[in-house]
Amino acid sequence: GAVVSQHPSWVICKSGTSVKIECRSLDFQATTMFWYRQFPKQSLMLMATSNEGSKATYEQGVEKDKFLINHASLTLSTLTVTSAHPEDSSFYICSARSARSVDTEAFFGQGTRLTVV
Amino acid sequence: AQSVTQLDSQVPVFEEAPVELRCNYSSSVSVYLFWYVQYPNQGLQLLLKYLSGSTLVKGINGFEAEFNKSQTSFHLRKPSVHISDTAEYFCAVSDHQAGTALIFGKGTTLSVSS
Numbered sequence: 001g002a003v004v005s006q007h008p009s010w011v012i013c014k015s016g017t018s019v020k021i022e023c024r025s026l027d028f029q030a031t032t033m034f035w036y037r038q039f040p041k042q043s044l045m046l047m048a049t050s051n052e053g054s055k056a057t058y059e060q061g062v063e064k065d066k067f068l069i070n071h072a073s074l075t076l077s078t079l080t081v082t083s084a085h086p087e088d089s090s091f092y093i094c095s096a097r098s099a100r101s102v103d104t105e106a107f108f109g110q111g112t113r114l115t116v117v
Numbered sequence: 118a119q120s121v122t123q124l125d126s127q128v129p130v131f132e133e134a135p136v137e138l139r140c141n142y143s144s145s146v147s148v149y150l151f152w153y154v155q156y157p158n159q160g161l162q163l164l165l166k167y168l169s170g171s172t173l174v175k176g177i178n179g180f181e182a183e184f185n186k187s188q189t190s191f192h193l194r195k196p197s198v199h200i201s202d203t204a205e206y207f208c209a210v211s212d213h214q215a216g217t218a219l220i221f222g223k224g225t226t227l228s229v230s231s
Contacts, residue, residue, distance in 0.1 A: 042224070093160055105163060
């Protein structure tokens with residue numbers, strides 16, 4: 001199946017700094033990518049939908065100025081957590097889905113464990 | 118909008134016993150249904166999906182699920198589990214629009230012991 005690569009797999013940063021997470025679709029063009037956040041022992045909460053070449057669509061309650069999403073090409077989307085605080089510590093997972101209607105499966109990155117100290 | 122309810126947050130079971138993980142969904146439009154498995158600190162791996170056609174779907178690792186439209190359910194089953202099946206299982210739904218997000222249930226922790 002298709003591969004989505006997410007980097008880094010884990011990161012520790014100091015409070016107040018920014019962290020960038022990359023999500024790449026390695027063998028297909030992902031017009032749309034999705035960013036999820038997962039708290040311990042909980043489900044994946046959709047944060048935003050990222051469309052190539054346009055602004056991301058954020059879910060209600062997600063601060064767009066804090067979680068900056070850029071989808072500059074058909075194979076790369078980035079999530080930048082700005083001015084990170086300990087409450088931003090979480091597991092972040094990206095997902096990519098082909099724009100072709102026959103490709104209904106969503107492929108997931110391996111996730112990024114962010115710890116803000 | 119769609120939503121997913123996974124009725125059991127934890128399911129403990131002994132090795133080689135059968136297991137069923139329950140999933141119900143809500144949607145005003147036709148949906149695709151998925152089951153994913155997640156191992157600790159890893160991403161999600163697709164177990165199986167229902168798109169159309171036969172309501173009994175077979176997936177990887179011996180899992181299967183049955184789509185029941187009248188009961189809006191998509192329960193996951195395995196006739197005989199292994200220790201290695203211990204993981205978090207997520208049911209997910211999406212509409213038929215290309216490129217839309219999957220909406221996930223809260224997950225079920227399957228714990229298999231010997």
